[in-house]
Amino acid sequence: MTFKKASLCRHFENEVYKRVQEKKINFPVYLSAGQEYVPSSIAQLVHNKKIKPMLFGQHRGHSIYLSFGGDVTQLIDELLGMKSGCTRGMGGSLSISSKKINMFGHEGLMGSNACMGVGACFSSSKPTIVFLGDASVEEDYVLASLSWAAKKELPILFVVEDNNYAVLTKKEDRRDWKAKDVAKAFKLDSYDTQDNPENIFKILKKNIFKKPIFINVHTKRLYWHAGAGEDEKVFGDRLGKEMKYLGKRAVEIDNKIKNRIKKLWQQRLEKL
Amino acid sequence: MATALRETIKNITFKHLKKFKGQVFGQNLTGVGWVAGTLPELYEKDGVIELPLADVANGGMVTGSALVGRRPFYIIRYQGYNWLNCIFIANYACKSKEIWDKPAPMFIRGLSNEGGLGPVSTSSHISIFYKMPGIKIFSPMSNKEYLKIYKKFMQEDEVFYISEHRKSYENKLEFKNTIKKALDIILMPISVTRFEAEKAKNHLNKLGYRVGIIHLFELKPFVLKKKWINAIKKSKYGVLMTDNDYVDGILRTLAHKINEKTDQTVNVMGLKDKSAGYTVKTSNFPPSALDIINKVRVIISKKRRKKKNG
């Protein structure tokens, strides 16, 4: 099931990639291909537990949206600027939102979603997930939000999709600390792991939403920070690894999803 | 006996917490005189939430509370802190309804002072909010005005910024506009300068000038009433606006709007264009009654001279 979600995200992003190159999409897009196992694993876990959390992502949100059950057609429409889009054509790629899956939009100030997520969680006591990048977590207001979440023992999960880059600036050029250590200093339950679904399940299974948790997940972004292109060849991405591990059946499922997404895109493009 | 504005704010807050299950956020609320006596003595279990000293994050956290419909009050104890607190309110809460169809109604109470408290704390700083779309700004100085705005807030789902002034908390009186007769000049004061403008108007009228006054407290959206436009058009020397914020902000913007609608000269007096501090040398006060009187006399005599010469 996690694989299906991840495969959906990957093929969706690959289609977006094509549409950007064809200039069918003419505003900045933020592709999450390569990183999809992070939201997919967490979405699967949350789904198994029959919890529908509030979701606060940032600019790179397609895979969050799709993993948590956002409607595929509505996301295509959103990226095509249509009124039938998940955000009525007002969100584009960066600011997608969905009432159906409790996903709040992002305004583009990196890390602000940590503050909003913590406030929403505090005032509603509802399970909440905040997705951050490894750069956003450096923002002072993100750190203040972690501290408040710990102090108030909120049912919140902070997920850092750690692809090592702030645009193209590497982590080692920006800081000498680990996000996990800082979160721990705030007294959060704090973890650092690879984007292996088994690891993620194991870490979160017992205590998710029972107390505030911080999980930094190492992952790989396949495409440019924004738009369609490749910085350098990335080897050994998670989806490929999982497909190899799961075998022939996974290849079949993957192909099916790929064709479905391709068709959907074509159908929606004809509506333009 | 009429109540002081302080009590009215306290009563509104109490009702908001108890009847509507609202929340009040801010820093150092429970100490330091309970926000100059405007906050009922309640604690977290009642919905009064002490925030950490993390102003930027706090603005975002209150936005989160607003997004889930708690209609929070957010107290910014000195408007100088708006600089940090405004970031996510202006960039998220104010846009949320328009972009994501997800309103974030919140009632921000920004307190201003007169004079110094260090280079940032003093006076009103609403101009930084003013330019952003999706916010409503008010500066009530009386009971009726405050009650009207709170009622409006509860009927809508918008971000409200209430620019308060500590000097108004004792006020028990209501303000009245005077624009009936043909006038020489009309004062249009904002915030705490309304008290001084009233004094100035009375004094000038005693001296034989015909001075009217229009009290401004609904600042954004700014609606110029028809009868105001007519009175301004008929006035001999136009308008003098006064405020407790720097002139190169909201004041000049409003002045321009009035000028566009009336074709009259609109003069402005606010904080001087210099850094304000906590010393005698650096104090930067809003215009006093005397300043206003002098300015009106200068405006009128200048114009008279011009007319005579030209």
Ligand SMILES: Cc1ncc(C[n+]2csc(CCOP(=O)(O)OP(=O)(O)O)c2C)c(N)n1
């Ligand atoms: C407050 C703020 N500062 C800087 C930027 C410019 N910016 C946009 S995306 C980005 C990198 C974010 O990196 P990360 O949080 O790791 O997320 P990723 O792009 O890797 O998913 C930066 C610096 C911004 N949008 N907002």
